[in-house]
Amino acid sequence: MVIAALFVLLALLVQVMVVNRLPLPAGGTPDLVLLAVVGAALVRGPTAGAVLGFCAGLLVDVVPPTAHLLGQYAFVFALVGYVAGRGAGGPVTTVVLCVLMAPLLAAGLAALMSDPRVTLSTLTEQVPVTVVYTLVVAPVVVWLATRGRPRQELLA
């Protein structure tokens, strides 16, 4: 759990310091924190995944720069961690489902809070780019997060 928490923290720092500053084409960035949470939850189950996701989301909410309401990503990542820990089919489908779910959940939650930034163009332009980038780096990050910790169901 401690290692997973440290890994999530590291992913967060890399995310805000390096990845978010990269001038990648199409203006999107991969979401490393999401992948770290998914990776950790994959090997640790739904309870740990949900708790880890909640804490990671809370961190994302307070790490500067933030311009969204506190609790938004705590909610999203808690749910994502739970789903990833519970599993949906194989690990690949789980990761893909989580990666697709997270930005849509965040957008939906922001829309509920009547966030003016959530528009149709955000959903059709920004979200697909983010999803694609996240899926591209997903194998590396998930492999790093699950390294040395084989899925418990495989052992069982």
Add this chain to the structure above:
Amino acid sequence: MMRDTRRSRLILGALLTAALVLLTVDHRAGESSPLRPLRTAGAWLFGAAERFGGGLARPVTGFVQAVATAPQAQERIRQLKAENARLRAGLSATRLDEARSAELKRLLGLSGTGGFTVVPANVLARRGQPGFEDAVQIDVGTADGVRPDMTVLNGDGLIGRVVDASATTSTVMLLSDPAASAGARLEGGQEIGVVHGVGEQGRLIQFRLLDSAAQLVRGTRIVSFGSQNGRPYVPGVPIGVIEQVESTPGELTRIAYARPYADLTALDVVGVVVQGPKRDPRDALLPRKGGSW
């Protein structure tokens, strides 16, 4: 499936509720949110970490940015290079124009003093097989009144003669061409001789004094002697300064080498004498001794 128990669902529900409570509180309270200290603490802690990590991350970011912007940078470099070349060309053109204007002024001064009528011209091309042939092409021709066997000079002195004239360009055989020979006269007297080119890329010309008994010393200046009707050479044009005198005992003529006044290696503005002076200007066109003219 992994331990998807009642307990884990309960925990998830609690966490989601907590998140929603946080959200609602933050949303409702706005600026005076009770969660503000949490944010401030986060900003303080992670701000410090980000400042520290920024130094480590900057090279990475810079590298990726450099790679990503490389095509634009190449384009920009190309544009700047082109602009630089254009500016440099403009600058050198201005400098050339200034030098040309100065040369033209001196040329006009010389021809004015000598009473020549001169057609100014620019040197277009130079043909040189060192030691064999020394000729330049100038941008005036028969349309400007230039005919073969006319004297060509510049502001410093004699350059050569026109050997061939077409409508708009002419060929000038330089004084340094081994085939060129011009009548010359020592300053201040009537001792005459012949100037020959010796190749040497125009640095030296040979002066053959016809009277072997006449006194010939280093530093003596020579001017053109002139031919009948001023063709091919008009009289009184400065040719050069004797640099070295060869002792040729027993020969009928004396040989000396002179340095031409005109820099035959770097010609730009020249003048073609289309009408010679009515009177031989004698030594009047020679530069003042020891100083530039």
